[in-house]
Amino acid sequence: MAKRALLVLVHGSPRPAANEAMYRVVNEVKRRDIFPIVEVGFLECNSPSIxxxxxxxxxxxxxxxxxxxxxxxxxxxxxxDLPSLFEEAQKRYPQVHFRLGPYLGRSSQLTEVLAKRAVEAGNFE
Structure with missing residues (x-):
């Protein structure tokens, strides 16, 4: 039986507070128990690296x-960069199956969030 892990791939920031919102989202995903393992990996500036x-x-x-x-x-x-890191990982861990999902920006739900934020920003009352 496969034991699946979710690896959230993040750019990272030298500002510690910049990652707080991402950690809130990741912690909510953890609470949903979709994956038995949930980790965050940073491309730059933070640990752990990917x-x-x-x-x-x-x-x-x-x-x-x-x-x-x-x-x-x-x-x-x-x-x-991310596909290359996954290719390297596949070579290092041939017993593990790696899949790279779509980036968040591909979600149509972001269009709704943008529209909502624009309306909120336009309310000057």
Missing amino acids: PEAIALCVQQGATEIVGVPYFLHTGTHVAE
């Missing part, structure tokens, strides 16, 4: 790792 977070998943017995990029756009990190 390779370190992958190792943490494997140490906890993950046989499948689903990476979800916590990114809004398909820039170089989403298009090249």
Whole structure:
């Protein structure tokens, strides 16, 4: 039986407070018990790095790792860096199945959030 892990792939920031909102979202996902293992891996500036977070998943017995990029756009990190990191991980852990999901910005729900925020910002009453 596969033991699935969710790995949230985040850019990271040198400002510690910048990651607080992301951690709130990740903690809510953890509470939903969709994945027995949930980790965050940072591309830059913070720990654990994505390779370190992958190792943490494997140490906890993950046989499948689903990476979800916590990114809004398909820039170089989403298009090249993250797939490369997953390819390297696949070579390092051939017994683990890796899947890279779509980045958050591909969700149509973000259109609704943007529209809502625009309306909120326009309310000057």
